[in-house]
Amino acid sequence: MIPYRRVTPAGPWGPVQDAWAGAGRVVVYGAAEAWATDALTALSAEETARVRAQRSAAARGRFLASRRLLRHTVGTLLAVPWTGVRLARTPLGRPVLPDRPDIGISLSHTGGLLAVAVSALGPVGVDTERAGRPTGPELAGRVCAPGELLHLAGLPARDHADAVLRLWTLKEAYVKALGTGLRMSLRGIGFDTIGGPSPSGPRGWSFTTREVRVYVDGGAGGAGTSYHVSAAHLTNAHATAARTPVAPARTAPAPVPVPAPALADRPGDTAAGRAGNTAAGRRLSSRSAAGSS
Numbered sequence: 529m530i531p532y533r534r535v536t537p538a539g540p541w542g543p544v545q546d547a548w549a550g551a552g553r554v555v556v557y558g559a560a561e562a563w564a565t566d567a568l569t570a571l572s573a574e575e576t577a578r579v580r581a582q583r584s585a586a587a588r589g590r591f592l593a594s595r596r597l598l599r600h601t602v603g604t605l606l607a608v609p610w611t612g613v614r615l616a617r618t619p620l621g622r623p624v625l626p627d628r629p630d631i632g633i634s635l636s637h638t639g640g641l642l643a644v645a646v647s648a649l650g651p652v653g654v655d656t657e658r659a660g661r662p663t664g665p666e667l668a669g670r671v672c673a674p675g676e677l678l679h680l681a682g683l684p685a686r687d688h689a690d691a692v693l694r695l696w697t698l699k700e701a702y703v704k705a706l707g708t709g710l711r712m713s714l715r716g717i718g719f720d721t722i723g724g725p726s727p728s729g730p731r732g733w734s735f736t737t738r739e740v741r742v743y744v745d746g747g748a749g750g751a752g753t754s755y756h757v758s759a760a761h762l763t764n765a766h767a768t769a770a771r772t773p774v775a776p777a778r779t780a781p782a783p784v785p786v787p788a789p790a791l792a793d794r795p796g797d798t799a800a801g802r803a804g805n806t807a808a809g810r811r812l813s814s815r816s817a818a819g820s821s
Contacts, residue, residue: 557641662689
């Protein structure tokens, strides 16, 4: 499983570095208010334009805070000044490090939570959603494969809602890792198991999902808010050829082969299931599946 570590700008960064050294990949998360900043100095021209295009102060704040967390994390792991970390996007919106194309990155933010994932072992994706938020049958119909809907039908209401949110974040993390943007229907991605911290999904990929809690004002006088944080990355077997030193390298390794989704990866792969999965579901326009939110 990919390690998860919570940080503020002051740290602790030792556990993050230890997780990176041991696993070659890590998910780092924190409270958005702890990473809040008005500074635009480290941003690229494209990022500055995107900040100014945000429609609300809250959206601008989350954008700035998420980039600050990502730059601090990358700078710490690669032993470079965080203000010098350059970020860019692919044509499909996937965030990349132009100076270190061998390092995979992803980020997500929702409400009061920020999360980033960094990997030296190939593509990685991370996605977040507030636990307990309303779901409803429409969301489940957009997100879940036919076999998953059958499984969810037997769950109590609260467990049903949590399972839908976990599946949503797991699939969004997978799509972000693939870098396909909004071109893939989430209903066409199937998981054989949903419960537990390491669900079983498309072959060649490992998945981790956790419920984390963040607090306002350092936790004084409040119970905090829980969020689902899910990550997707290549299995170690598929990533072996991509393993690189975590210290900065002068040359990047060859591109990592990414296993393509297949019908056999989906539960309930019957003729009826395939027909249901083939229909293009309505896209979730409020979310950025490429990881550029």
